[in-house]
Amino acid sequence: MSRKNDDTAPISAKKFMDELWRYKQGSVSRRHFLSVTGLGMATAAMAGAMPMLAVSRSAYAGSIGDRVSMATWPNYFNPANFETFKKDFGAEVQVSVFGSNEEMLAKLQAGGTGWDVFVPTNYTISTYVELDLIQPLDLSRLPNFAEKYYTKRFIEPGTVDGKVYAVPKNWGTTGFVLNRKKVTSNPTTWKEFWDLSKTSATGRVMVHDYQLTTIGNALKYFGYSFNSVDPKELADAEKLLLDVKPHLFAINSDYQPSMRSGDAWMSVAWTGDGLQLNRDIPEIDYVLGKEGGELWSDFYAIPKGAPHLDAAYAFINFLIDPEINAKEVSVHGYPVPDTRTTELLPKEMTQNPIMYPAKELLDALEFGAAVTLTDPLRAEIMARFKAA
Amino acid sequence: MVEMINGAVDVEFQGVTKRFGDIRAVDNIDLEVSSGAFVSLLGPSGCGKTTSLRLIAGFEQPSAGDVRIGGASVVGVPPYKRPINMVFQNYSLFPHFTVADNIGFGLRQLKPRLSKSEITARVGEMLELVRLQGFEERRTWELSGGQQQRVALARALINRPTVLLLDEPLAALDRKLRQDMQIELQTLQRDVGITFVLVTHDQEEALSMSDTIYLMNEGRIIQMGGARDLYDEPINRYVADFVGKTNFFDGEVAEIKPNGAAIRLANGRVLYGRNPRGGVPLNRNAGGAIAVRPELIHIVKANGSACLTTDVQTTARVKNRIFLGEQTEYLVMAEGFGDILVLASKHAETVSGGFSPGDVVSIGWEDSSALALENTSKGDHSTAVPVPK
Amino acid sequence: MLLLPTTLWFLLLLVMPLVVIAVYSLGERAPAGGYQPALTLAQYANLLARLKAFTNTLTLAPLGTVICIVIAYPFAYYLAVKAGRGAKPFLLTLVIIPFWTSFLIRTYAWIYILGGQGIPRLLEMIGIEDYRLIYTPTAVLIGIVYGYLPLMVLPIYVSLEKLDKSLLEVSSDLGANPVRTFFQVTLPLSAPGLVTGSLLVFILLMGEYLIPALLGGGKVYFVGNALVDLFLQSRNWPFGSAVAITLVGIMLAAITLYLTLVGRDRGRQDVSVL
CATH class of the missing domain: 3.40.190.10 (Periplasmic binding protein-like II)
Known part of the structure; x- marks a missing residue:
């Protein structure tokens, strides 16, 4: 079909x-x-x-x-x-x-x-x-x-x-999906992901309604750890998120419909969604940021x-x-x-690079840290980002 | 006050028909309401009287014919542009207004706007007219039925309409109050000098209040006239039956007389009756009926000292007796006539001493008290001729 | 005496939860989330961090209510006064049918209708390019009106249905044209339905979170969303409680104000607007 x-x-x-x-x-x-x-x-x-x-x-x-x-x-x-x-x-x-x-x-x-x-x-x-x-x-x-x-x-x-x-x-991994027909540059990093969101892909990018990945990947923009709870680093991430917010298509973990309809061009995504989208719409690709991110x-x-x-x-x-x-x-x-x-x-x-990414990409990834789950600052930054 | 112009016509129907789907609620009616008159539209439910009223008010538009008010056609003119106001059945007072605001409603619609003080003054006059001073700030649901009735009247009168329409205004009141209100309405009408058109199914109400009555049936006018006309000169069996109580003796027309007819009953007996004024002469061998009002029948003890000298006489047996106070009603059974209703006045009762069920009596009436009537129970338009006064 | 159990239930079911929330709002967030006892107004001091949620809610909830009134009233009027005997049950059924399906599914359907392959795609066909609907305040407003319209239609319909139609004739008979009749008779007499519908819609809208979450794409943030996030994500119960108490306070104030205005308006005898 x-x-x-x-x-x-x-x-x-x-x-x-x-x-x-x-x-x-x-x-x-x-x-x-x-x-x-x-x-x-x-x-x-x-x-x-x-x-x-x-x-x-x-x-x-x-x-x-x-x-x-x-x-x-x-x-x-x-x-x-x-x-x-x-x-x-x-x-x-x-x-x-x-x-x-x-x-x-x-x-x-x-x-x-x-x-x-x-x-x-x-x-x-x-x-x-x-x-x-x-x-x-x-x-x-x-x-x-x-x-x-x-x-x-x-x-x-x-x-x-x-x-x-x-x-x-x-x-699984957390990377981003992108529609290569709409995004013609070839972003391979989280820095490019966030920069594109503010420029040529404005109004077309989605991020998760989930503090771990959204804040984590914003931290990656600055080269910080995905798991950082350092207030100064989190302040940087929050500033980036607030900057990006007016350019976002949505803050929503259900990004498949928007990617499929062409409303959204890029979104923070998980392995399985990347695989499903790519299987149905080949121009949608799944990318792991070179700086790392979540495993x-x-x-x-x-x-x-x-x-x-x-x-x-x-x-x-x-x-x-x-x-x-x-x-x-x-x-x-x-x-x-x-x-x-x-x-x-x-x-x-088993040979699908989305399911089984290259070793050097995997090596850059971090496991989420327990502290992020209960850290009140991360929770509050996410809430402020959404409420902004 | 509206000037009474003698002979002027306020409302006129010319061949008016109103159809609802296949039903002719009003069927080719001609009608004239002269200025200052108190007119009743009388008939059983479904006879077209309410539709006629709504045609005057403007809630309905005629399917055919012309409705004229004050000489000008009002076909297509909406109710709020007609110089006519109405007292609705059940009064339909505005629940969100006080008594004063209900009464003043019509004034508040006038253009140019009236000043608040003028409205208050005229509402005050109206309250006085309907004797409800001091009720200004009452809520409508705090009033008795009679008081609500008077508010509705005041509300409809305050704009000094050319014609006031009243749709069964007394139906919701109890008997005593109804009789009081009848008198009150009549007095009011005389005081304000406004033309009243009243719709009622109650013949007594129509008879007691109105100058002119239109008796209607099945969308048509059967007879038009004053109360006495309808009571004394009913043009056919239907009218005689609807207005007051009547004894009918059915048979076949045996002989046509100059002012009446002879009718042969089933038992061979021939009774005479005169033609009602404005009635249609009967045809020989056609069906007909002799009608005699119960109060025109004399009743005496059979073989007693008092002897009847009336044109018609027969013996009968008393079946039932109802004491009505000023009168006594007897139901008697006469061989060859069937059941006959007889009303004996208080005076006659005193003379005769009264009768009990089982008593054998003599009853009788004068030929001049009897009417020879068509046997129709339906209205026929051709017979709806105004009775000359 | 018989009223005593009722009063108890009332206290238990309505007042107790509010008291609990009020107590929570004076506490602190436990290190792993939740509540730990304290006596501080710090949560209330932090309310400004959710200002946008409050302003969004306080703009879109009244606006949604007003749009619902504007659409629902003529519809309810038609239904109650004008619709024929055959059309009425059919139209009423149309109003009620949406209730047969989960509100969630229906709102989800709007994601598709308002999304790129929906209305914007149809607009493209007539030459309007790149019109964005989904995840905008407009989308949220559409969802709100769609979702709450029946709640507005039904009470207004009931009050118009109960309205004695002969009063409209009385008004016309006494010289009021249809417009004046509407403002002097129909509107004031259907006010109870209008007030009920408005309160129903407004109160529910103040707590709404599903529609902004689904159709606002996380960008049109209501107080309801802030509450969900605070209780379910950050597990900051004290702050969540403070937000909730504030919302309840604002709602009470708004409703009191509204009822006062409506009451005054109804009390005034000559409600003629024209």
């Missing part, structure tokens, strides 16, 4: 329904803030409404309970796998999708979530441990997890004080007080089964740090 022709056409009923359907599936970009508003409920309702899920009951039914509740990010799972899980284990998967780690943390801090499994990002796990919101994992109940198959740097953030609290889901990895973890503990373990173990995991990747498009799974992926994926 050629999307190129469609993209120049005005409103068509089909495109409109595509957009809505995409929205209904929750497959808006990762950490999309919409989730706050009940999008998660829409997704959960959809999963519940799947006819195939309706009656099947396996021998396991009853042993792990009839449901498992997961908090994750949009466009970050394969509903077909949930079907399989329900068929094999008798537990229905209920999903809430979230917009940011901050938001997920806020919900857990408020309590009473009822979640059994959640998907924290690397830099947040130590905070969850500190706040006593997460429980250590009994690895004997996760036979599919075997350290030797995993890339070490992607396991490490899951271990705090020698205890394993989380097992890797997948990893991240997401984990499966179990919050304190999970109501269906058995189901939580069964579900995590199920999802990191290489075969199931490969099916996950085929939908979300993020690389996994498990070699068994990678071996099952098609060549188009």
Whole structure:
């Protein structure tokens, strides 16, 4: 199906329904803030409404309970796998999708979530441990997890004080997407990204509604660390952001629709979105800033007080089964740090430079630091930037 | 005050028809309301009387014919440009205004604008006229039905309309109040000298208040005349039936007389009746009816000392007796006549001593008290001839 | 006596949360986010940092309300007074149908309609190039009017429907032309619906955050958005509470002012505007 022709056409009923359907599936970009508003409920309702899920009951039914509740990010799972899980284990998967780690943390801090499994990002796990919101994992109940198959740097953030609290889901990078037909210069750095925003691409650039990446990449403009909490450096970043703000198309983590429609020419973006956009519209490219930026990895973890503990373990173990995991990747498009799974992926994926960037680009990237999650100044700068 | 010009005509309908879809609410009506008159449009619901009123007010426009006010055609002229005001059924007072502001509403629409003091003064006059002084600042929902009625009247009169229209103005009042208001309306009309056109379904109301009554049915005018005309000279069975109570004896026209007709009843008995003034002479062998008002029938004890000398006489048995105070109503059964209603005056009751159900009585009436009428119950336009006065 | 439980519920459900927020607003943000007790007005001193959110809300909420009135009144009038017996249920259904779908989905649809492939693309066809709608205050206003119009139409419709139509005839009969009748009778008598609708729309708009978030692209920032960010992102509960208390204060003041103005206007006997 050629999307190129469609993209120049005005409103068509089909495109409109595509957009809505995409929205209904929750497959808006990762950490999309919409989730706050009940999008998660829409997704959960959809999963519940799947006819195939309706009656099947396996021998396991009853042993792990009839449901498992997961908090994750949009466009970050394969509903077909949930079907399989329900068929094999008798537990229905209920999903809430979230917009940011901050938001997920806020919900857990408020309590009473009822979640059994959640998907924290690397830099947040130590905070969850500190706040006593997460429980250590009994690895004997996760036979599919075997350290030797995993890339070490992607396991490490899951271990705090020698205890394993989380097992890797997948990893990714934060770069930017650009439409090469509209942006003809060839930006390769964050400096160029921000400068273009103020000049030839004015009114066409989007940044995330997310302090970590937006402030982090603004810090990169000055060559500071992505994770800086230094007030002076943050002041520089804030000044840049306030400068750029009038030129921005939007501050919005759901940048796919605007990139697809041609309204936006550039946007801060995550691996999977870059991959999906590039697959559908080849002139949209995904670029990692040469100065560096964020490397991240997401984990499966179990919050304190999970109501269906058995189901939580069964579900995590199920999802990191290489075969199931490969099916996950085929939908979300993020690389996994498990070699068994990678071996099952098609060549188009394993050789895709968006999923697996060149080593020198990767080396420049930093993991997000725990301090950024709770630093009040970063939070306030982001809020001021939005409120400006 | 509006000058009374003798013989001037305020409202005139010339062949007016009003259709709503397939229904002819008003069907080719001619009508004249002379200046200063108190005219009633009388008839059952659906007879076209309210539509006629709305045609005068301007809420409806005729489908055919001409509506003239003060001699000029007003077809197409909206209500707010007509020198006519109306008292609505249920009064329709403005709930967001006080009594004074309701009454002054019409004055506030005048151009050039009147001064506040003039409005206040004229509202005061009106309040006095309807005897509601001191009620200026009251809210309309605080008033009794009769008081609301008077506010509505004052509101409609304050602009000194050429014609005042009243749409069933007394229907919502209780009986006693209604009778008081009837007198009040009549007095008021005489005082202000404004032409009144009243719509009512209540024949008693029309009879007691108006100079001229248009009796309507099915969109047409059946008979027009004064109260006495309609009561004493109903031109057909429908009118006689609608206005007051009447005994009908149906049969076939047996003989045409110079001023009346003889009608043979089913039992072979022949009764005579005179033609009503303005009525149409009957045709021989056609259906017809003899109509006799109950108060014109004499009633005495059968074989008693008092003897009837009337033209028609028969014996009957009393079936029912209703004491009405000033009169007593008997329902009697006479062989060959059927049920007959008889009204005995207080005086007659004193003389006769009254009768009880089961009593055998003699009843009778004079031929001159009986009318020979067409048997139509519907109105026919050709018969709607004004009764010469 | 029977009223006692009701009063208790009222206190519990309405007043208690406000008290909690008021207490929070005097506290401090805990190091990892949330609230820690303190007694300081520092949060209120920092309110100016959200000035733009307040000015945006206080401009677009009243403006949106006014536009809703201007569009809703003629529609409700037509519906209640002019529409035929056949058209009325149909039109009423049209007003209500949007409620059958999630507000979120409907607003999401506007992203597409206002986006580059939507209305601007159609405008291009008639020669208007490069007209930007999505993520502008205009887009937010369109979303607001779209979303809140039924809430304005229905109360006005109900009050016009209840209006005794013979009063309009009385007015006409007494010499008022249609325009004067409208301002002297129809408008004052439908004022309750107008006031209800305006308050409903205005109050909800003051707390609105979904429409500016979706159609404003994070650039048209309402107090509601500031609150979401403060509670869900920065987890700065005390500052969030201070913003919320301020918003409640402004709303109360605005509503009081509005009702006073309306009350005075209705109290005045001759409301003739012409």
